Amino acid sequence: MPTDSVDRLRREVCALHDELVRWGLVTWTSGNISARVPGTDLIVIKPSGVLYDDLTPESMVVTDLHGTVVDGAYAPSSDTAAHAYVYREMPEVGGVVHTHSPYATAWAARGEAIPCAITAMADEFGAEIPVGPFALIGGDDIGKGIVATLTGHRSPAVLMRSHGVFTIGRDARSAVKAAVMCEDVARTVHLARVHGPVEPLAPEHVDALYHRYQNVYGQRAADDTTEGAGS
Numbered sequence: 001m002p003t004d005s006v007d008r009l010r011r012e013v014c015a016l017h018d019e020l021v022r023w024g025l026v027t028w029t030s031g032n033i034s035a036r037v038p039g040t041d042l043i044v045i046k047p048s049g050v051l052y053d054d055l056t057p058e059s060m061v062v063t064d065l066h067g068t069v070v071d072g073a074y075a076p077s078s079d080t081a082a083h084a085y086v087y088r089e090m091p092e093v094g095g096v097v098h099t100h101s102p103y104a105t106a107w108a109a110r111g112e113a114i115p116c117a118i119t120a121m122a123d124e125f126g127a128e129i130p131v132g133p134f135a136l137i138g139g140d141d142i143g144k145g146i147v148a149t150l151t152g153h154r155s156p157a158v159l160m161r162s163h164g165v166f167t168i169g170r171d172a173r174s175a176v177k178a179a180v181m182c183e184d185v186a187r188t189v190h191l192a193r194v195h196g197p198v199e200p201l202a203p204e205h206v207d208a209l210y211h212r213y214q215n216v217y218g219q220r221a222a223d224d225t226t227e228g229a230g231s
Contacts, residue, residue, distance in 0.1 A: 001062070001070065002040060009035045009044040009172075010057040016176050021052050023180045025099040032077040035172035036087055036094045041065045043087060047074035078137055085143025086168060090151075095172030097179045100164040103186035104129075108159035114182075114189055115200045121189075122206040123213035124181045126154030134161040142166070154210065157182040 013035050020026045020033070029052070034045035044060050061072035065088050067080040077083070083096045099105075107114050107129075114129040116122055121129070132149040135141035146166050149158045156178040157167045165182050169175035192198050201209075 001042065002037065005037050005040075006042070006044065006062055006071070007057070009037060010060040010062075013044050013046070013060050013172055014055050014057045016172055017046060017052055017055055019176050019180070020097075020099060023183070025101040025179055025183055026052070027100070031099045032079055032083075032097070033172055033176065034077075034080075034083045034087075034096045037062075038094070042070060043083060045080055045083060046077050047072070048077050050074065079142065081138065081140040082142035082146065082166070085140040086146055086166075089143075089147045090168065092170065093168045095169045095175035097167045097169075097172070097175040098164060099179050099183070101179070101183035101186070103190055104157075104159060104165045104183050105163075106190070107131075107186055108164055109162055111161045113159070114186055115198060116206055117189055117192070117198045117200050118185060119201070119209055120181070121185045122201055122209035123217075124178065125157065125185075126206060126210035126214075128200070129155050129157050129159060129182060129185070132158045132160045132166075134163065137163075 013033050016033050020031050029049050032046040034043050036043050041064055042062055044062055047059050047061050059074055061074055061076040062070045063076050063080055064070055065084050067084045079098050086093055086096050111131055113131050116128045130149050132145040135145050145160060146158055156169055157165060160166055165179060167175045167178035169178055189198060
């Protein structure tokens with residue numbers, strides 16, 4: 001096991017959980033973040049049922065891509081099998097996040113995709129935020145639903161029906177950003193619909209906005225054309 005990489009990711013994943021709390025995406029012990037250890041078949045993930053204030057880098061759990069614990073004193077998240085399935089089937093994914101953020105989860109409870117009706121959605125998601133199938137917690141059925149829904153889709157976020165939000169990214173930080181933005185646009189589009197119907201943006205406008213944000217916007221290294229900068 002590459003100790004240096006694992007230790008670095010334990011620190012990073014632990015710190016990123018503070019972002020879920022800061023942005024109001026989780027309550028009590030719900031929600032979790034994981035990260036793939038580069039060049040290995042290992043992931044670092046939050047322990048199950050531990051309060052956010054009590055999380056430490058050492059409490060993060062290392063598992064293989066089937067959810068078997070490799071290192072750690074705690075049991076891993078109850079969503080570990082779902083995360084592991086995503087990593088097995090989507091090798092480009094380096095981070096997975098799960099939240100029950102209120103506005104996005106309200107859309108999930110309705111089984112309704114969030115229409116791509118504002119420029120912030122086009123920028124970050126390049127499409128509507130889709131709904132995945134209902135699945136029980138504990139096995140890899142959630143992971144199967146995530147993969148089936150997001151394969152071939154621009155959105156890094158999926159609303160798992162009657163459950164909550166799962167997001168993916170090239171690393172854990174990217175997946176956290178997608179979770180923050182998912183809740184933000186879920187709230188905005190909901191508030192807009194209170195006053196009447198909401199029309200999605202024209203597909204050609206979505207394409208143009210997505211391209212600009214992902215490939216032009218922000219402060220970018222000369223050889224980096226793979227991710228939009230944070231707002």
